[in-house]
Amino acid sequence: MSDVKTTFFEQKSVNHDGSRMGILHTRRGDVKTPTFMPDGTRGVVKSLTAEQVKSTGVDIVLANTYHLHLQPGEKVVQKLGGLHEFGKWQGPILTDSGGFQVFSLSKLRKITEEGVTFKHPVTGEMRLLTPETSMQIQLALGSDMIVAFDHLTGLDETSIKDTHEAFERTHRWLERCITEYNRLTADMPPEERPILFGVVQGGLDKNLRKKSLEIVQASGVAGIAIGGLSVGESKEEMYKILEHLAPLYDDSGRPRFLLGVGAPPDIRYAIEHGIDMLDCVLPTRNARHATVWVEGDKKLHLTNAQYIEDAGPIDESCDCYTCKSGYSKGFLRHQFKVSEPLAGSLCSIHNLRYLQRICEGYRD
Numbered sequence: 001m002s003d004v005k006t007t008f009f010e011q012k013s014v015n016h017d018g019s020r021m022g023i024l025h026t027r028r029g030d031v032k033t034p035t036f037m038p039d040g041t042r043g044v045v046k047s048l049t050a051e052q053v054k055s056t057g058v059d060i061v062l063a064n065t066y067h068l069h070l071q072p073g074e075k076v077v078q079k080l081g082g083l084h085e086f087g088k089w090q091g092p093i094l095t096d097s098g099g100f101q102v103f104s105l106s107k108l109r110k111i112t113e114e115g116v117t118f119k120h121p122v123t124g125e126m127r128l129l130t131p132e133t134s135m136q137i138q139l140a141l142g143s144d145m146i147v148a149f150d151h152l153t154g155l156d157e158t159s160i161k162d163t164h165e166a167f168e169r170t171h172r173w174l175e176r177c178i179t180e181y182n183r184l185t186a187d188m189p190p191e192e193r194p195i196l197f198g199v200v201q202g203g204l205d206k207n208l209r210k211k212s213l214e215i216v217q218a219s220g221v222a223g224i225a226i227g228g229l230s231v232g233e234s235k236e237e238m239y240k241i242l243e244h245l246a247p248l249y250d251d252s253g254r255p256r257f258l259l260g261v262g263a264p265p266d267i268r269y270a271i272e273h274g275i276d277m278l279d280c281v282l283p284t285r286n287a288r289h290a291t292v293w294v295e296g297d298k299k300l301h302l303t304n305a306q307y308i309e310d311a312g313p314i315d316e317s318c319d320c321y322t323c324k325s326g327y328s329k330g331f332l333r334h335q336f337k338v339s340e341p342l343a344g345s346l347c348s349i350h351n352l353r354y355l356q357r358i359c360e361g362y363r364d
Contacts, residue, residue: 007253008195008222009033009276018246018272019362024060024255026144027192028084028092031059033255033276034362036267036355037094038284042067043077043087045352046284047345050089055321056349057356060092060145062279065137066101066129070120074140082142094145094279095138097199098129099152099227100260111151113169131176139184143194145223147259148177150199152228163203170201171215178219197223197257204237206244213248223255226275230260239269246273264297264358271362283355287347290336293354294318300329302347307333320353322346 011022024031038045038053041064045053053061063083068074080086083093099116109118115130134149150173151166178196185193198216202208216224226245229238242258249256255276261267262280270278286292290302294315300307302314310329314322327346335343 009253009255011251011253015362017362018274020274020276021363022255022276024092024276026060026092026195028090028144029059031092032363034271034359035059035277036262036283036352036359037062037277037279038352039064039279039281040087040089040093041281042071043083044089045348047288047341048284048348050087052321052345052349053089053352054091056352057360058091058352060094060277061089062094062096063087063141063143064098064101065095065134065141066098068095068141069098069129069137070122070127074137078140078142084142092144093142094257094277095141095143095147096259097134097147097149098137099134099147099150099199111169113172115149131173132180135177135180135184139194145195145197146181147197147225147257148174148199148221150174150201150227152201152231153203163205163208167202167205167208167212170199171212174198174216174219174221178221195222195255197221197225199225199227199259200245201228203228204233204241206241209241209245210248213245217250217252217254221254223257224249225257225259227259229258230266230280235266238266242270242273242275249274262355264293264355267355267358271359283351284344284348287351288344290332290343290347292347292350302329302333302343303336304333314347314350315354318350318353318357320350322350 008025009022011020014020022033024033037060040061077086084090109116115128117128131149138146151169153162153166181196198219198221200212200216202212257277258270258275260280261278262282267278292300292314294300295317307329332343
């Protein structure tokens with residue numbers, strides 16, 4: 001395969017629990033790992049300003065290729081200064097490939113060797129997303145880290161039969177992504193190129209997972225992404241795959257990114273099995289629905305009647321803006337009950353800070 005690799009990840013230590021501490025060097029600055037990336041699906045983390053996101057300790061955010069391609073379109077974002085100027089986030093940005101969102105449109109898309117043809121969920125217009133166009137879109141958006149286009153399958157009976165086919169196609173598409181990436185970045189100095197992640201697939205088949213990891217690591221990409229998990233399997237099944245992969249990673253100086261995982265226990269398990277980066281919509285989505293995490297990974301549902309007269313903050317031990325400012329659970333409950341968006345924003349700040357504190361604990 002074509003060699004695109006430049007070493008961007010510097011491992012500082014491996015802890016007794018299996019976690020590792022490192023620094024990810026990007027063209028937009030350094031990121032301490034392990035780290036959690038909130039999802040800025042449409043160019044921003046929903047309901048939060050860039051300054052509010054930064055206040056939680058977040059170093060890097062994720063944006064969604066599929067959604068930004070559909071609206072407003074990568075050419076519009078590019079004309080408006082790229083994602084960093086568009087959303088006023090000046091730190092590193094990672095974009096996914098769009099593969100997961102296309103996968104979720106199971107009744108609106110058709111997969112061929114060329115790519116995925118899908119129907120625009122609003123206009124009905126037919127679109128084609130290929131490995132080449134995924135690379136083109138992500139480069140046009142101005143991403144600092146990009147993900148190769150992969151074939152993701154579900155875990156129902158029909159999809160399991162297709163796992164091997166998806167496994168093979170993912171790696172053929174990876175080679176096409178690398179070729180297009182090299183073409184698009186040919187005139188860039190190596191240190192200014194976005195970091196390209198190859199995706200490990202294989203469903204719940206341990207042998208396929210091992211082979212996929214070997215192929216991705218041999219491809220020369222600068223980052224390893226673990227895809228196809230948190231798509232309906234049990235926690236035990238996901239944990240078995242993470243445990244299986246942990247001793248198989250090479251020591252070539254590449255960050256390891258687990259896609260779509262954001263529950264605190266899952267984050268802890270992933271980090272303790274060699275994962276450096278995670279992303280998910282869960283902390284902000286939960287927050288907008290009045291669910292927050294507190295010490296011990298306990299979940300509070302702030303619309304419960306028990307909080308009507310509760311004058312305490314969400315978590316006495318938390319140093320986030322919401323808790324330090326003294327916003328009470330009684331206040332937040334009232335704001336949720338009257339559909340005031342501020343409540344979701346304040347709880348999003350808390351949840352993001354909660355996950356960053358988990359990551360900081362491993363870095364310390």
